[in-house]
Amino acid sequence: MASSVLERSAADAGAPPQVREVLGDLHRLPAQRPAVMRVVQLADDPDCSVRALADAAAMDPAFTARLLELANSAYYGRVRRVTAIGPAVALLGAETVRGLAVTMALGLSGESGPLPPGFAERSSTTAAACQLLAPSVGADAGDAFCAGLLRELGQALLYRADPAAYSAMLAEHDAATLPAAERAWCGLTSGEVTATVLRSAGVPELLCETLAQHQRDDESGELPTAPLPRALRAGVLVAEAVLRGGVDDATVEALNALTGAGHDATSAGALALRTAAQAAALSLALQ
Numbered sequence: 001m002a003s004s005v006l007e008r009s010a011a012d013a014g015a016p017p018q019v020r021e022v023l024g025d026l027h028r029l030p031a032q033r034p035a036v037m038r039v040v041q042l043a044d045d046p047d048c049s050v051r052a053l054a055d056a057a058a059m060d061p062a063f064t065a066r067l068l069e070l071a072n073s074a075y076y077g078r079v080r081r082v083t084a085i086g087p088a089v090a091l092l093g094a095e096t097v098r099g100l101a102v103t104m105a106l107g108l109s110g111e112s113g114p115l116p117p118g119f120a121e122r123s124s125t126t127a128a129a130c131q132l133l134a135p136s137v138g139a140d141a142g143d144a145f146c147a148g149l150l151r152e153l154g155q156a157l158l159y160r161a162d163p164a165a166y167s168a169m170l171a172e173h174d175a176a177t178l179p180a181a182e183r184a185w186c187g188l189t190s191g192e193v194t195a196t197v198l199r200s201a202g203v204p205e206l207l208c209e210t211l212a213q214h215q216r217d218d219e220s221g222e223l224p225t226a227p228l229p230r231a232l233r234a235g236v237l238v239a240e241a242v243l244r245g246g247v248d249d250a251t252v253e254a255l256n257a258l259t260g261a262g263h264d265a266t267s268a269g270a271l272a273l274r275t276a277a278q279a280a281a282l283s284l285a286l287q
Contacts, residue, residue, distance in 0.1 A: 095142025
């Protein structure tokens, strides 16, 4: 189980007791939402119909409400209201439904413990940016949305273990140095936590490895070559620009290196504005 793997690694590294306890208890969170975890498993079955996925989602009323709220949000811009779970699932797509299911099963909407400051805003902004940029790098938009939404899953779980200690770590380190600090603290990086938990939940290996490799690339400074990792990297670039309030020349240069789209300051700025609007709509729907 994911919890035993994570707890053993943390214990071997001499992690603080509260960290070992939280990582050891991870298996209990999905068990509290069996219908939602069933959705995660079904979403990766190519033979699963929209009806079967909708029926599974309907077994959890809170999850059903979340899906309907998102389907009717400004993020999707529908004129006619979606009132049934089946059409909502069809509109959102299996990958998006899966990503939302994981966030609920692991309590990443805040109902199962504290989350890092700004977590929801960063997740929504990154998910929106990744989905917008996916076509430019040949990635599936649903997978890119899911990758952006779950990018900081491991950080959220480590923060939950010890908010004060992990907050200090986040304040002291950037993306390149954070993995080493996490290893020294608990024997694991947040990317390793993310991948292990998602594998245990039955999330496809492509998504698990993309999220794990993303942090390894942060540490090494290497640029990804495969479509989904490129979409995630580009989405993070744009999301960070949105959150800090503007696109600079370095962002434009890095974005072009990833997408080959030939952006200038004006077009990259327009992309950031579109991302901000989409993220605001998504954030409202996911509250």
